[in-house]
Amino acid sequence: MYSLIVAEAAIFTIFVVAYIFYIGKSATGPQPQDVLSAPIFFTICLLSSSLTIHVALRFLKNGKVNSFALWWLLTIVLGALFLAGTAREWRRLIYQEGLTIQTNLFGTTYYSLVGLHAFHVTVGLLALATVALFTLLRHVRQEHAERVEVLSMYWHFVDAVWVVVFVVVYIVGR
Amino acid sequence: MSTESIAWSTPQVAAQRPVVERLHDWVTTVDHKRLGILYILYALVFLVIGGVEATVLRIQLIRPHNDFVSPQVFNRMFTMHGTTMIFFAVMPILFGFANYLIPLMIGARDMAFPRLNAFSFWLTAFGGLLLYFSFVGGDGLYGAGNAPDVGWFAYAPLTSKTFSVGHSTDFWTLSLLVSGFGSIGTAINIITTVLCMRCPGMTLGRMPLLAWLNLTMAGLVVLAISPLTAAQLMLLVDRYLGGHFFDTQAGGSAVMWMHFFWVFGHPEVYVLVIPAFAFASEIIPVFSRKAIFGYPVMVAATICIAFIGMSVWAHHMFTVGMSAAGNTFFVLSTMAIAVPTGIKIFNWLATIWGGQIDFKTPMLFCVAFLFQFLIAGLTGIMLGAAPFNWQLGNSYFVIAHFHYVIVGAILFTLFGAFYYWFPKMSGRMYNEALGKLHFWLFVIGFHLTFDFMHIPGILGMPRRIYTYEPGRGWDTWNLIITIGVFFQAAGLLVFIGNLLWSYRRGKVAGSDPWDAWTLEWSTTSPPPTYNFATIPAIKSRRPLWDLKHPEDPDWQYE
Numbered sequence: 001m002y003s004l005i006v007a008e009a010a011i012f013t014i015f016v017v018a019y020i021f022y023i024g025k026s027a028t029g030p031q032p033q034d035v036l037s038a039p040i041f042f043t044i045c046l047l048s049s050s051l052t053i054h055v056a057l058r059f060l061k062n063g064k065v066n067s068f069a070l071w072w073l074l075t076i077v078l079g080a081l082f083l084a085g086t087a088r089e090w091r092r093l094i095y096q097e098g099l100t101i102q103t104n105l106f107g108t109t110y111y112s113l114v115g116l117h118a119f120h121v122t123v124g125l126l127a128l129a130t131v132a133l134f135t136l137l138r139h140v141r142q143e144h145a146e147r148v149e150v151l152s153m154y155w156h157f158v159d160a161v162w163v164v165v166f167v168v169v170y171i172v173g174r
Numbered sequence: 175m176s177t178e179s180i181a182w183s184t185p186q187v188a189a190q191r192p193v194v195e196r197l198h199d200w201v202t203t204v205d206h207k208r209l210g211i212l213y214i215l216y217a218l219v220f221l222v223i224g225g226v227e228a229t230v231l232r233i234q235l236i237r238p239h240n241d242f243v244s245p246q247v248f249n250r251m252f253t254m255h256g257t258t259m260i261f262f263a264v265m266p267i268l269f270g271f272a273n274y275l276i277p278l279m280i281g282a283r284d285m286a287f288p289r290l291n292a293f294s295f296w297l298t299a300f301g302g303l304l305l306y307f308s309f310v311g312g313d314g315l316y317g318a319g320n321a322p323d324v325g326w327f328a329y330a331p332l333t334s335k336t337f338s339v340g341h342s343t344d345f346w347t348l349s350l351l352v353s354g355f356g357s358i359g360t361a362i363n364i365i366t367t368v369l370c371m372r373c374p375g376m377t378l379g380r381m382p383l384l385a386w387l388n389l390t391m392a393g394l395v396v397l398a399i400s401p402l403t404a405a406q407l408m409l410l411v412d413r414y415l416g417g418h419f420f421d422t423q424a425g426g427s428a429v430m431w432m433h434f435f436w437v438f439g440h441p442e443v444y445v446l447v448i449p450a451f452a453f454a455s456e457i458i459p460v461f462s463r464k465a466i467f468g469y470p471v472m473v474a475a476t477i478c479i480a481f482i483g484m485s486v487w488a489h490h491m492f493t494v495g496m497s498a499a500g501n502t503f504f505v506l507s508t509m510a511i512a513v514p515t516g517i518k519i520f521n522w523l524a525t526i527w528g529g530q531i532d533f534k535t536p537m538l539f540c541v542a543f544l545f546q547f548l549i550a551g552l553t554g555i556m557l558g559a560a561p562f563n564w565q566l567g568n569s570y571f572v573i574a575h576f577h578y579v580i581v582g583a584i585l586f587t588l589f590g591a592f593y594y595w596f597p598k599m600s601g602r603m604y605n606e607a608l609g610k611l612h613f614w615l616f617v618i619g620f621h622l623t624f625d626f627m628h629i630p631g632i633l634g635m636p637r638r639i640y641t642y643e644p645g646r647g648w649d650t651w652n653l654i655i656t657i658g659v660f661f662q663a664a665g666l667l668v669f670i671g672n673l674l675w676s677y678r679r680g681k682v683a684g685s686d687p688w689d690a691w692t693l694e695w696s697t698t699s700p701p702p703t704y705n706f707a708t709i710p711a712i713k714s715r716r717p718l719w720d721l722k723h724p725e726d727p728d729w730q731y732e
Contacts, residue, residue: 010400102416
């Protein structure tokens with residue numbers, strides 16, 4: 001999983017580099033400072049989901065499967081909230097601001113970078129939901145903690161990437 | 175499951191089973207040895223296809239104003255030749271050997287993730303099929319020409335919709351994307367296997383160099399293939415979603431693609447050559463009857479090469495026009511990489527020095543590798559100097575240089591590895607006379623082709639031209655170059671004939687025909703599915719030496 005994370009980090013690095021390189025190079029509007037506003041609430045949602053998954057894992061390691069299930073579901077809800085936030089932002093950008101992936105360089109790089117991250121969140125959510133399903137069917141027990149931990153590492157990584165994306169897109173990029 | 179697998183290891187039982195059932199076993203296998211062999215066979219097919227494409231290129235260039243193929247076909251051929259050889263011939267062969275050998279050498283029963291292993295192989299396999307499907311499906315509705323023709327590094331804006339209508343470029347992109355995921359999967363598997371599956375007593379410092387070097391290679395794959403994946407994703411966004419990453423008219427940058435491609439492209443050279451070093455590091459000691467000279471330094475130099483190799487990519491781009499600071503940095507880092515590489519060459523020489531050298535075919539290939547790799551390195555330093563590069567960039571001198579690396583170093587050690595481990599994989603000895611014939615044909619062909627290729631380069635012949643004017647002093651050289659190709663093709667045919675003949679008729683090899691020292695020779699040839707009946711425990715870098723010489727074991731000195 002560490003190797004996979006390194007590989008994924010390299011992919012994100014390239015997209016981030018492209019984003020930074022193309023800041024302010026768009027031939028036409030809209031520009032990021034006109035249309036972007038930092039999604040503070042949804043960022044808090046995603047980052048706190050790292051905390052809840054950590055707590056969930058602690059419960060599983062101690063054999064408290066019910067508390068694990070509760071915190072695990074909370075993680076999924078927070079992740080889903082974040083995705084909904086991204087969806088709402090994209091809807092606003094596309095229908096009100098008229099920014100699509102074809103509009104200008106900002107659109108191309110913005111949707112690719114944020115979209116790549118949202119894709120990783122989606123994959124993570126699907127995996128989390130699979131574990132949740134198995135938990136509700138009573139298949140997850142204390143001895144599976146190690147495997148679940150691998151998944152939680154992935155989730156922490158996705159959150160960490162968001163910190164970078166947030167800084168690049170919503171702070172540096174504006 | 176286990177009883178069935180044991181029955182499989184005896185050839186008589188295998189021969190009686192119906193073909194469909196045996197085929198089914200191969201397709202659904204998760205055994206690292208079978209996947210290794212699948213990788214190797216699959217890559218051999220592509221090696222032959224890529225070789226045929228190279229032959230077409232050379233026949234076209236045999237004399238000025240030749241019209242053996244049209245310019246369009248010529249463009250497709252050099253694109254397909256490069257892409258095929260790098261991604262679907264050499265890389266899968268190296269992965270195949272890594273797959274086959276690493277668990278055997280570190281005393282494990284399989285790779286860490288057998289199913290991921292099978293998945294990676296099939297991704298790579300279907301990636302190759304996807305690339306070649308472009309001959310059928312590349313036209314699309316446009317009649318725009320099949321098969322990619324944008325060169326193996328596919329510079330923008332050639333890949334934009336405007337200049338590359340139809341689907342040929344999409345086939346190229348998707349096939350590299352798919353096989354790239356396969357490569358990343360294999361790399362993760364190799365890293366995990368080497369770090370977590372070693373047998374008792376095998377510390378990192380006692381690991382065979384092949385395992386060390388493949389670990390480094392896998393690390394590079396993880397770091398280098400991912401940028402390629404990212405760049406291909408961007409290209410897809412540009413082509414399908416109307417993005418502007420590499421679209422200069424909307425403010426995008428074509429140079430960006432170059433950077434992204436070479437951030438992958440240069441480490442890729444080390445991904446290919448480090449396993450070649452690995453083969454040399456296993457073969458040379460055995461045929462010199464000496465332990466490898468300077469083991470820790472070899473490991474350190476390898477990691478050093480990988481590390482510096484990540485920061486030299488823009489020496490492919492001197493002619494693009496970078497800042498003086500950029501040029502200086504990449505010249506210096508490129509020169510710096512000669513130091514660890516030189517250390518390795520001296521270590522191999524010191525291993526041979528004073529040894530009882532046995533010039534069997536594998537050793538012959540490795541000795542040729544030493545000479546040729548040295549020359550490749552020297553022309554590399556020449557091209558690494560920016561002013562020299564401005565003169566010779568994109569000329570046949572560059573082609574000669576990197577073929578010296580890829581054929582002269584990588585392919586030669588690969589042939590050595592084939593002969594060296596063929597007895598282990600098949601249980602039979604290869605034919606030594608045919609092996610030597612292959613070696614001499616290939617050495618002659620190689621030098622005819624690639625030595626003389628430097629000269630038209632210096633005389634100003636650019637790469638990728640489909641024909642040229644007579645009377646520029648290029649004619650004779652091109653004729654000689656093409657003659658060399660036929661020697662190489664003959665050598666390759668002898669090689670494949672030797673493999674096929676020896677597989678059926680070769681002498682039975684026994685488990686240790688070379689009197690070697692690493693763990694793969696302690697089990698039967700071919701090894702049973704479970705590799706080792708009992709997991710070995712070792713005390714030194716040469717466990718079989720300890721076993722054969724209990725009076726003077728290695729671990730007393732290490």
